[in-house]
Each structure stands twice: as structure tokens, then as C-alpha cells.
Amino acid sequence: MTLQIPSDFELxxxxxxWQIEGDxxxxxxSIWDDFAEIPGAIVDGATGDPACDHVHRLxxxxxxxxxxxxxxxxxxxxxxxxxxxxxxxTSPEGLGFYDRLVDGLLERGITPVATLYHWDLPSLLExxxxxxxxxxxxxxxxxxxxxxxxxxxxxxxxxxxxxxxxSAFLGYCSGTFAPGRSxxxxxxxxxxxxxxxxxxxxxxxxxxxxxxxxxxxxxIPVVADDLSMEPVVRHIDGLQNRIVLDxxxxxxxxxxxxxxxxxxxxxxxxxxxxxxxxxxPIDWLGENYYTIYRVAPVGEADADAIGxxxxxxxxxxxxxxxxxxxxxxxxWEILPSGLESALRMATDALPGVPLWVCxxxxxxxxxxxxxxxxxxxxxxxxxxxxxxxxxMREKGFDxxxxxxxxxxxxxxxxxxxxxxxxxxxxDPATGERTVKDSARWYRSLIAERG
Ligand code: FCB
Numbered sequence: 001m002t003l004q005i006p007s008d009f010e011l012x013x014x015x016x017x018w019q020i021e022g023d024x025x026x027x028x029x030s031i032w033d034d035f036a037e038i039p040g041a042i043v044d045g046a047t048g049d050p051a052c053d054h055v056h057r058l059x060x061x062x063x064x065x066x067x068x069x070x071x072x073x074x075x076x077x078x079x080x081x082x083x084x085x086x087x088x089x090t091s092p093e094g095l096g097f098y099d100r101l102v103d104g105l106l107e108r109g110i111t112p113v114a115t116l117y118h119w120d121l122p123s124l125l126e127x128x129x130x131x132x133x134x135x136x137x138x139x140x141x142x143x144x145x146x147x148x149x150x151x152x153x154x155x156x157x158x159x160x161x162x163x164x165x166x167s168a169f170l171g172y173c174s175g176t177f178a179p180g181r182s183x184x185x186x187x188x189x190x191x192x193x194x195x196x197x198x199x200x201x202x203x204x205x206x207x208x209x210x211x212x213x214x215x216x217x218x219x220i221p222v223v224a225d226d227l228s229m230e231p232v233v234r235h236i237d238g239l240q241n242r243i244v245l246d247x248x249x250x251x252x253x254x255x256x257x258x259x260x261x262x263x264x265x266x267x268x269x270x271x272x273x274x275x276x277x278x279x280x281p282i283d284w285l286g287e288n289y290y291t292i293y294r295v296a297p298v299g300e301a302d303a304d305a306i307g308x309x310x311x312x313x314x315x316x317x318x319x320x321x322x323x324x325x326x327x328x329x330x331x332w333e334i335l336p337s338g339l340e341s342a343l344r345m346a347t348d349a350l351p352g353v354p355l356w357v358c359x360x361x362x363x364x365x366x367x368x369x370x371x372x373x374x375x376x377x378x379x380x381x382x383x384x385x386x387x388x389x390x391x392m393r394e395k396g397f398d399x400x401x402x403x404x405x406x407x408x409x410x411x412x413x414x415x416x417x418x419x420x421x422x423x424x425x426x427d428p429a430t431g432e433r434t435v436k437d438s439a440r441w442y443r444s445l446i447a448e449r450g
Pocket of ligand 1 (some may be wrong): 019163166218288359405412421
């Protein structure tokens with residue numbers, strides 16, 4: 001069946017600064033640069049420079065976007081490129097790079113969609129305490145103001161944070177992501193301060209006349225076949241989804257979570273004065289969807305799925321993750337219908353807020369021969385998820401657009417170059433770009449939609 005994309009439905013692609021930019025000489029260090037120096041932290045020893053050398057290949061990458069004819073490009077500002085030490089003076093070169101990026105998009109008729117924080121905290125702010133420290137939220141708001149004052153006239157849509165769950169729980173609980181710390185109590189302080197930082201930043205963005213201010217989450221439906229797992233499902237759903245949605249909706253920390261995490265925190269970091277700040281009204285919500293969590297009683301071996309680790313769950317009850325085939329190279333179960341559940345969660349918590357799918361895509365095996373790079377599973381993955389969105393729109397859900405993750409093969413965080421999500425191949429040794437079949441397919445989908 002051919003996929004009929006409505007003419008007002010936005011199609012785009014997404015990237016993130018640390019994963020593609022390179023050019024460490026042109027910016028301050030971030031926690032990901034420090035993390036990459038820890039032996040074994042990044043599986044193949046990859047570092048943030050050269051990554052995709054995007055800073056030096058900007059024109060070529062802009063031309064790729066123009067060839068695809070995407071409506072929108074979602075990128076992230078690197079905080080340490082804008083403010084090398086995380087607070088205080090800005091870098092004229094860093095701001096100049098983003099001027100060229102944003103102006104280059106506009107010249108090509110592509111809408112710039114910017115994320116302010118896609119996980120690359122300036123190293124000096126981590127030394128000062130990182131996200132478990134309240135002050136980081138205020139530093140984030142200052143940084144947001146600087147960027148908004150410079151770019152509010154040209155950036156069409158703003159996300160404060162990308163997937164705060166990963167920053168907090170992979171960064172500070174399991175320690176599998178930068179900064180690599182493992183303290184369950186600190187990770188709960190981190191998620192709270194991230195959302196506080198978001199609320200403070202929303203105010204600054206609005207004061208700077210930024211249009212369309214929102215946040216991008218990774219809401220993940222949690223399911224279990226075994227009825228006895230109900231309390232575990234609730235705990236994980238609380239940490240993955242409800243804590244953020246409830247803070248954004250003005251309901252505070254869910255009371256069941258306050259109890260189930262009492263062994264690891266006294267929640268002293270929650271302050272009354274934050275009550276009006278946390279639910280700062282947003283104009284849109286982004287969802288990054290890849291998979292669901294399927295949880296099961298302990299017993300059989302744990303799954304080997306990236307990001308699905310009990311160590312990332314504060315006060316984790318006995319359980320294991322048990323994704324089912326088909327799996328991607330990340331070990332993630334492919335389940336397009338889960339996207340509907342995730343988006344329903346968002347609309348239930350924040351009714352009336354328009355939705356965008358800001359990331360969706362797959363790391364899968366590819367076949368390369370003289371005729372090209374064949375990645376049919378990726379194309380099917382994207383098509384099947386788009387199909388879910390088209391059906392949901394027919395049911396009346398306010399879903400405005402979809403961005404493939406990712407434009408380029410890039411540094412997949414702790415997996416380095418070993419997991420490829422691009423619709424365009426990047427040779428890590430030479431930086432050479434080669435379009436894959438999925439990119440050609442996406443381009444024709446955009447062209448046919450008109
Ligand atoms: C998301 C991240 C993105 C990318 C994809 C695969 O969690 O936001 O940067 O790594 O996963």
C-alpha cells in the first residue's frame with residue numbers, strides 16, 4: 001500500500017552537535033569529550049573529533065539537505081561551542097558557525113529547528129556539580145537566553161532539552177553515558193534540575209521573542225505479559241515517563257515515585273518556589289521513538305539492548321528487560337504500534353499541545369555492492385512508523401511532522417561508530433558521504449507528497 005502523506009505534514013531529518021560536528025579546536029570541552037577519554041567508555045574508542053567533520057563540511061551537508069528537499073532540519077547547538085566554559089563569554093567563531101548553518105538552511109528554503117541541549121554539558125559545569133547541582137539549571141537558562149537573543153529571528157522552532165531521561169539516568173545512574181557517574185539519588189536530582197532548567201529557559205526564550213518553544217522527550221511505553229510485574233511496570237513508567245510529564249503538567253513528582261525511590265533520595269532538591277516554573281507553557285512537544293520496554297521477571301538472561309539496563313533505574317525492583325524480535329542492531333524491539341501509545345501518553349498528560357516525532361530510525365545491517373548501499377529494513381522501519389502517524393492524524397491527533405534519525409551515520413554515543421543510523425553513509429576515515437537507498441526513498445516520498 002502506498003503511503004499518502006498529507007500535504008501539511010512536515011518531513012525532516014535530525015542530527016545532534018556532538019555526534020556530527022567535530023572541530024574540538026573551535027569549542028570548549030564537554031562531558032562527552034571527557035567521557036571519550038575513559039578507556040572502554042566508548043566501545044570503539046571514537047572521539048568527538050573529527051566525528052562527521054560537519055563544521056568543515058557544512059556546505060556539502062546543507063546541499064545534501066537541499067537534495068533531499070526536507071521541509072525542516074533539526075540540529076542542536078553545542079553549548080561549549082557557544083560558551084566555551086559553560087557560562088560567561090561567548091565564542092564569536094562558535095556563534096558564527098551557527099549563523100552560517102541557520103542562514104544556509106534559510107537560503108535553501110529549509111526550516112531550522114533547534115535543540116539547545118543534546119547532552120553535551122560543558123566540562124567546567126560538570127566539575128561544578130553537573131545536573132545533580134541546582135546551579136546548572138540557572139546556567140542553562142543563561143545560555144538559552146544568549147542563543148535565543150542571537151537566533152530568535154531565524155530559528156522557527158526551539159526545543160530546550162533532548163531526552164532528559166538519558167542525561168539523568170544513563171549519565172548519573174548507570175553511568176553508561178557521560179559523565180559516567182553512578183548514584184541513583186544524584187540521577188533523580190539531575191532529572192529534576194533538567195526540567196527546572198527547561199522551565200527557566202522557556203521564560204528566557206519567550207523574553208527574547210523566540211517562536212514555538214517546546215521540549216523533546218523519549219516517552220517509552222512499558223509492557224509486561226506477567227501480571228505480577230504491574231508494580232515494576234509502574235515504577236519504570238514513573239521514572240521514564242510520568243515524572244517528566246507530571247512536572248511539565250504542573251503536578252509535581254508523582255507520589256508513588258516519591259515512595260518507591262525513598263531508599264535512594266529524600267527529594268530535598270524539590271523546592272516549593274519551583275512550582276510555577278516547572279510547568280512553563282509549551283507550544284509543542286517532541287517525541288523521539290525507537291522502541292518499547294518489555295519487562296519480565298528475573299530468570300532468563302538479561303537482554304543486550306542499549307539503554308535497557310536495570311542499572312539505569314533508581315531503586316530498581318527485581319526484573320529484566322526482555323525485548324522480542326525483530327530487533328535492530330541496538331537490541332531494540334521494532335514495534336511501530338508503540339509509537340501510538342507513546343503519543344497518546346503525551347496527549348493525555350498535555351492535552352492540546354501539538355506533537356512532532358523528532359527522531360525515529362534504525363541501526364540495521366546494510367548491504368553494499370556496486371549498485372549502492374541497500375538498507376531496506378531502515379526504509380521499512382521509517383515507512384511503518386509514518387503509517388502509524390498518518391492513521392493517528394485521521395483519528396484526530398494533532399501530529400505535525402516527523403524527522404528521521406539521522407541524516408548521517410554519526411557517533412552513536414557510547415557505541416561510537418559501531419551503530420549506524422544514517423540515511424547517508426559517512427566513512428569515518430575519510431568523511432566521504434554516500435547516499436543510501438533509504439535516502440533516495442525518503443527523497444521521493446517528500447517529492448510525491450508535494
Ligand atoms: C536518541 C538520541 C540520538 C540518537 C538516537 C539513536 O536517544 O537522542 O542522539 O543517539 O537515540
